[in-house]
Amino acid sequence: MIPPDPGPGPVATRREFFRRGLRAGAAIAATGGLGAWLWNRHPPGDFGRTQASDPRKDFAVRAAGPRMAIATGRDRAAMLRRALAAMGGIERFIGRGDRVMLKVNAAFATPAILGATTHPDLVAELARLCRAAGAASVIVTDNPINSPESCFELTGIGAAARASGAGLFVPRQGSFRAGTLPGGRLIRDWPVLDEPFAGVTKLIGVAPVKGHQRAGASMTMKNWYGLLGGRRNQFHQDIDGIIVELAMLVKPTLVVLDGTDSMMTNGPTGGSLADLKATNTLIVATDPVAADACGATLLGKTFRDLPYLVRAGEMGLGTADFESLHPARVPAQAS
């Protein structure tokens, strides 16, 4: 037997056909509308393009004027306190409610005693002094060369930050933002550390004095290299140029240059105590160019031996003739 019509489902009536026709028309209209809306919305190459922002970081306290102090001794924390006191106290620079970033040099996963990185004693004492001056928060950061976690742990900087109540910011890939430095030739559409700067009101750079095979010396100005992301090693093709641009990029509140021991050979990595020389000096300044010009003397150089200092001085980014700032000299106290 043949089963009678109709089969399962709705019957092909005129009403049903009309309904289906309307539905088909609506589907065609919707597809066409969607296609028109998507029409070349992102032309090829659109996704590689970035919106470069102005990456400059200006945290200078200009009202305090240019100030500089050179302390001598072996106790880093004590030298720091005395140098700051000679500059009129940290309260001139750090006030109540300030959010302070300490940009350390944590480039290598080596112990502090080898002098390739910022000494943890300085990190701890700076963080303590900032808090005592009323700072609401202190964070410590760097974009190191070696594995970031290892760097912060093995240098002792991480432990110092924790012990003094400071936060530690370890950069991730997303922490950087493409920026183009106005007037810059090198920092163009380049990833610059951005995320930890949110809410920051003061910036202190803290770096050791090191010889550097390529740049001649690595001190507070070269330390800003750690704010760069991407394949930044290509800037070694123009190391003086990039250090000068970093000086245009960053205006810190203060810099602390640690020449208690200076790395005389095999810089910037070192690796042996034999690379270090006791130079028993700690420099605090509002002007990184002046601080580094002074630090150069610990390496047996003058600012004239370091082209980036000469150029930065000529461009008015700082004072290479640091003696003209009449730095306060703070000798070691008998305790």
Added chain:
Amino acid sequence: MRITTARRIAQAFFFALFVWLCVVATVGTRLWQWRGWPIRWFLELDPLVALGTALTTRSLFPGLFWAFATIALTILLGRVFCGWVCPFGSIHHFVGWLAQRSRPLKRRIEANRYHRAQAVKYCLLAALLAAALLPVGRMMLGSLQTGLLDPIPLVNRSFNLAVLSVADLAAGNWAGAGRFYSGAGLVGAVFLALVLLNVAVPRFYCRFICPLGALLGVIGRVSPWGIGARRAKCTECGVCDLNCAGACNPMGPIRPSECLMCMNCLDDCPSVEPIAYGPRPSPAGEITSPGMSRRDFVISVAAGLAVVPLARLGGATANDWPAGMIRPPGAVAEEEFLARCVKCSECVRVCPTNVLQPAGLSWGWEALWTPALNNRIGTSGCQSNCIACGHACPTGAIRPLTLDEKLGRGGFEAAGPIRIGLAFVDRGRCLPWAMERPCIVCEETCPVSPKAIHLEEVEQTIREGATVRLQRPVVDPARCTGCGVCEHECPMSGQRAIRVTADNETRDRSHAVLLHHEKQ
């Protein structure tokens, strides 16, 4: 004229047009060359190309709006594209008919019965679209892998790389350029295997694999017209299955999403019009479900979502980017490239020097059959005054450059020329560097002006005591565009003494070797 005759004429026409558009994908101005032929047209008609790139890039490359014509046609009439237009479908149709025609009727009818494995193609479609939809990587784009199975890119690739190349070889390089393609064997083998499956089951690929057919099947569910049987007049003889292309059970209840609109059932039915084309639903009932269970769907989508992140774990789109993979000029950055390229090989075919090649598996399976340069295989490197590949690309994976943009002139001076890589001298293999013999072919053939290769002159006392004047090539990265002409011409034919890698390519800023202001 019978409707099936009209269908056969349409199939023959579109197949001939397809082959013609493959043949003319050759740079030149003669009638059988590109001139102005719309060589991308079949790819642009393909809704899966349009949908896939729309999912990965949230954008529709302008030419792909043609797909709207196919979609509108399918919404109105069902899978007419499969039965009347698709060149790959026509190949299957013909080979299937050829293989089956002498077999007993009973066996032919059985071979055309609906099989529940026909739901597999919907699973493949779901997995491919899920992979396209999932944003991964820095640019948060999906990975477009539809081209592996999408019939138009597949048949395009097979004809361009395998079928026409073999024909060309047999005809004594009629096309003028050499036609050697690394991996063409695999492309041809896949094509041959899919075609030969018609011997087992007619239209095997269309029924069980084709993700485009699955997409059109889903779209065509809303069509107001379709094939339907009037069971009152039906004797249940089953002859309507004899030549049924889609295995859609025309006797009813029909599966409209499987019906390829071949119309053979109308022709074959011996009774007085029990089967007719008319308003849906069919009087004998319909099964509109694709036959894929909810579990099948979830598993397919999950597999599609998982597979791209797994592939990306290899790091080929991150720090371990393959330096040997030189993309053609105008290619967008790799993540976007993988979101756009459908592996159709149109650019590979059109490249006048044959330097552009389909990638094998050595750069990760995501890059399989995508275009990259091989400076040894062709007749030269990438030609300075050629922009053919970008204009052949249907999806914008390779941007359609102007010569001014490629060469960095006429308003593009600030950006400089498009660089696809950088040449490196291997001083251990280079004749003047390593073997005290003059050469400098690389410097002579460097097409960049001023030259990207300059010469260091040295007087050298050689083994016999004589002094020779040697000129040693040195590459200037600020001028080199990576065109590969030097590599192609280097007399060290085994492994060249000057070789290009993708370092310094324009399309990815993080691959730059030079400082920003050093760019020309």
